[in-house]
Amino acid sequence: MPPSHSVRRAALVLVRGVVLIAAVTAVCYRIHLNSASAALLFLIAVVLQSLDSRFWEAAIVCVLATASLDWFFIDPLFTFTVTDPLDAVTLLCLLIVSLVVTETQARSRSQAREAKRQRENMEKLYRLGAELFAQAPSAPLGPPLLEPFRTRFELDAVCLFDQASQELHEIGTSRGDLAAKTRDGYISGRNAAYPELGISVRSLRERGTLLGAIGFEGLRNPELLAPALAGLAASALERRRAFRLASTAAANARAETLRSAILDALAHEFKTPLATIVTAAGGLEATGPMSPDQRELAGMIESEAARLGDLTSRLLRLARLDREAVKPRLEPADPAEIAQGSARRYAKLWPDRQISFHANGEPGEVRVDPELMSLALSQLLENACKYSPPDARILVELSAGEKAAAIDVRNDGDPIPPNERSHIFDRFYRGTNAKQTAAGSGLGLYVARKIALAHGGDLALLDTVQDGVAFRLTLPLSKSEASVAE
Numbered sequence: 001m002p003p004s005h006s007v008r009r010a011a012l013v014l015v016r017g018v019v020l021i022a023a024v025t026a027v028c029y030r031i032h033l034n035s036a037s038a039a040l041l042f043l044i045a046v047v048l049q050s051l052d053s054r055f056w057e058a059a060i061v062c063v064l065a066t067a068s069l070d071w072f073f074i075d076p077l078f079t080f081t082v083t084d085p086l087d088a089v090t091l092l093c094l095l096i097v098s099l100v101v102t103e104t105q106a107r108s109r110s111q112a113r114e115a116k117r118q119r120e121n122m123e124k125l126y127r128l129g130a131e132l133f134a135q136a137p138s139a140p141l142g143p144p145l146l147e148p149f150r151t152r153f154e155l156d157a158v159c160l161f162d163q164a165s166q167e168l169h170e171i172g173t174s175r176g177d178l179a180a181k182t183r184d185g186y187i188s189g190r191n192a193a194y195p196e197l198g199i200s201v202r203s204l205r206e207r208g209t210l211l212g213a214i215g216f217e218g219l220r221n222p223e224l225l226a227p228a229l230a231g232l233a234a235s236a237l238e239r240r241r242a243f244r245l246a247s248t249a250a251a252n253a254r255a256e257t258l259r260s261a262i263l264d265a266l267a268h269e270f271k272t273p274l275a276t277i278v279t280a281a282g283g284l285e286a287t288g289p290m291s292p293d294q295r296e297l298a299g300m301i302e303s304e305a306a307r308l309g310d311l312t313s314r315l316l317r318l319a320r321l322d323r324e325a326v327k328p329r330l331e332p333a334d335p336a337e338i339a340q341g342s343a344r345r346y347a348k349l350w351p352d353r354q355i356s357f358h359a360n361g362e363p364g365e366v367r368v369d370p371e372l373m374s375l376a377l378s379q380l381l382e383n384a385c386k387y388s389p390p391d392a393r394i395l396v397e398l399s400a401g402e403k404a405a406a407i408d409v410r411n412d413g414d415p416i417p418p419n420e421r422s423h424i425f426d427r428f429y430r431g432t433n434a435k436q437t438a439a440g441s442g443l444g445l446y447v448a449r450k451i452a453l454a455h456g457g458d459l460a461l462l463d464t465v466q467d468g469v470a471f472r473l474t475l476p477l478s479k480s481e482a483s484v485a486e
Contacts, residue, residue, distance in 0.1 A: 010054075010057060013049075013052075013053045013054075013057045014057060014060060014061070016049070017049045017053070017057070017058075017060070017061035017064070018061075018064065020045050020048070020049060020061075021042070021045060021061060021064050021065050021068055022068075024038075024041050024042055024045045024065075024068075025068045025072055027041075028041055028072075028073065029072050029073075033073070034073070035069065035073040035074055038069055038072075038073045039069055039073075039093075042065040042066075042068070042069055043065075043097060043101075045061075045065060046058065046061060046062050046065055046101065046102070047101050047105075049061045050101055050102040050105040050106070051105060052109075053102075053106075054106060055102055055103055055106040058102035058105070058106070059099060059102060062099055062102060067080070117221070121221070121224070121225060124152045124153060125225075125228055125229075125232070127152060128148050128149065128152045128153075128229075128232060129232055131148045131152075132145070132148060132232055132235075132236045133235075133236070133239070135236075137239050137240055137242075137243035138240075138243060138247075139240075141160065141162055141165070141167070141169055141237075141240070142160075142169040142171075143169070143171050145160065145169075145233075145236060146158045146159075146160055146169060146170075146171045147171060149216070149229060149233070150171055150172055153216075153219060153220075153225070153229070154218070155172060155216055155217060155218045155219055156172055156173060156174065156175070156198070156217045156218030157170065157171065157172030157173055157174035157178050157215075157216075157217040157218070158170070158171060158172060158178075158214070158215065158216055158217070159174070159178045159179050159182040159214065159215040160182070160212060160213075160214050160215075160233065161182050161183055161185075161186045161212045161213045161214075162211075162212045162237065163186065163210060163211050163212045164211075164212075164241060164244075168182070168183060170182075172217070174217050175197070175217070176194060176197035176198070176199050176217060178199060178215045178217050179215075181194065181199060181201050181215055182201055182213050182214065182215035183213070184201075185201035185202070185203055185213040185215065186203065186210075186212055186213035188203075189203050189210055190203060191203060191226075193222065197217070198217055198218050198219070199215060199216070199217045200215070200216050200219055200222035200226045201213060201214070201215040201216075202214055202215075202226050202227065202229075202230035203230075204230060204233055204234040204237060205234060206234050206235070206237070206238040211234055211237045211238060211241070212237060214229070214230055214233045216229065277301065277305040327454070328368065328369035328372050328451070328454050328455055329369045330367040330368060330369060330455075331367065331368070331369070331370070332365050332366075332367055332478065333365070333366055333367070333368050333370055333373075334365060334366075335366050335368075335398060335405045335407065335475060336359050336362075336398050338368070338370065338373055338374065338377065339357060339359075339377065339396050339398050339407050340357045340359075340396070341374075342374060342377040342378060342381055342396065343355055343356065343357040343381070343396040344357075345378075346378075346381040346382075346385060346394075349385075350385045352390045352391065353384075353385050353388065353390070353391070353392055353393075353394050354391060354392065354393045354394065355381070355385075355394045355395075355396070356393070356394070356395055356396070357395075357396045357397075357398075358395060358396070358397045358398070359397075359398040359399075360397065360398065360399040360400070361399065361400055362400070364400060364405070364477050364478065365477070365478045366405055366475045366476065366477055366478060367455075367478050368455055368475060369455070372451045372454075372455075373451070373455070373475075375447075375448075375451065376447075376448040376451040376452060376459070376473060377396075377407065377409070377473070379444040379445065379447065379448040380409040380448060380471050380473065381394070381396070381409060382444065383444060383445070384409055384410075384411035384469070385411075387411070387413055387414075387469070388411040388412055388413040388468075389412070389413060392411055392412040392413060393411070393412050394409070394410070394411045394412075395408070395409075395410045395411075396408070396409055397410065400477070403476060403477055404457065404474045404475060404476050404477060405474070405475050405477060406472050406473070406474045406475075407472070407473045407474075407475075408462070408470055408471070408472050408473075409470065409471050409473070410468060410469070410470040411468055411469055411470075412467065412468045413468050413469060414469075415467065415468060415469060416431060416461065416469055417431065421461055421463075424445055424461060425445050425446055425449045425459070426446065427443065427446045428443065428446075445459070448473075452473055452474070452475070455475055455476070456475075456476045457473065457474040457475040457476060458473075458474050459471060459472070459473050459474075460472050460474075
């Protein structure tokens with residue numbers, strides 16, 4: 001309420017009180033009422049005056065009524081001197097009762113006004129919540145989200161800092177740098193209040209997660225309303241965040257399904273022409289005598305086509321294993337034979353790499369699916385060859401423990417950055433160096449680890465290598481072999 005209006009209202013209330021006391025005094029004096037009857041009428045007048053006046057206004061009227069009773073009805077008349085003790089008690093009782101009634105009335109009116117404000121605020125909060133949750137979860141942040149706060153609670157300005165996008169949104173006109181204070185509230189993760197500026201800042205949390213911060217300028221009763229408004233804002237932010245995550249997950253799932261289907265289709269399409277090339281290269285010698293150079297070229301065509309056919313078959317198998325659960329057909333096998341066979345095969349395919357095999361002791365027998373295990377080792381050796389420089393050393397090392405055999409594949413080259421090590425087994429993930437060095441699908445390590453886990457083992461990146469990269473594929477020993485080892 002403006003000061004001029006408040007002063008005018010107080011003056012009118014006091015004038016009304018003075019007129020009321022004067023009227024009661026005139027009536028009582030004219031009909032010659034005694035002091036007790038006059039005191040009762042004065043008390044009624046004070047109660048009526050207190051119904052819609054503030055305490056200090058009603059207190060002035062109380063004092064005026066007591067003075068009128070003393071002047072006109074208590075002997076000696078027309079003086080403020082009281083000779084009879086009973087009259088003094090009457091005046092004191094009138095003043096005390098009048099002040100108590102006035103205080104009670106003022107408190108009751110204050111509580112009624114507060115209850116009315118509470119009802120209005122609850123209604124505003126309800127309507128605000130309904131308006132916020134009527135918005136589409138895909139709606140952008142900024143004015144669409146903040147405008148209901150400003151209009152419903154008549155705010156000067158409202159500001160939101162979103163943790164997900166690290167963006168600041170503000171509407172209205174702020175006189176106290178609301179944006180900076182909201183950002184500070186997010187950084188500190190604490191609530192803040194600036195009463196001299198009419199600003200209240202609340203951090204937004206949902207199940208312990210910090211989502212951002214929101215600031216209000218010009219909010220009435222911030223101690224009561226700010227927590228409720230912040231709760232609505234946090235719920236609206238969490239709703240949008242959950243929608244974004246769900247949309248991203250659905251899009252990623254569709255993309256991965258499409259990518260696997262494309263890989264499968266391409267692998268099938270490549271197999272027929274590759275088989276034709278291999279057959280034609282092998283039949284060149286039957287067409288007639290060839291010079292040594294021609295024979296070398298034909299052999300190169302046949303060998304490279306066979307290599308491309310092997311890569312295509314492996315790519316097709318990777319695509320299938322990515323979509324399906326791995327169900328190995330277990331049979332007894334010698335891990336040394338499997339590891340050494342893979343090393344020999346890749347030594348022929350990559351003659352410019354120094355690929356060697358070494359066994360530490362006799363690991364015993366394992367139960368594996370030879371085809372799947374060969375695929376997993378091929379992926380490790382393929383990566384070791386692709387991501388190492390020419391003439392790099394690549395070591396396939398077999399060792400045995402009490403219950404498991406371990407096959408380590410080590411290669412020289414740049415190590416995997418620490419910030420990428422936790423992601424290298426994710427589907428379709430390719431590190432920064434891998435993208436720059438060679439092409440790939442990002443499925444190899446994911447499927448190789450999937451195969452190892454299906455056999456009851458594991459595939460892990462070793463952190464002990466200082467210069468290069470090393471992976472360890474572990475396989476459980478057969479029960480009889482494990483018992484002998486123990």
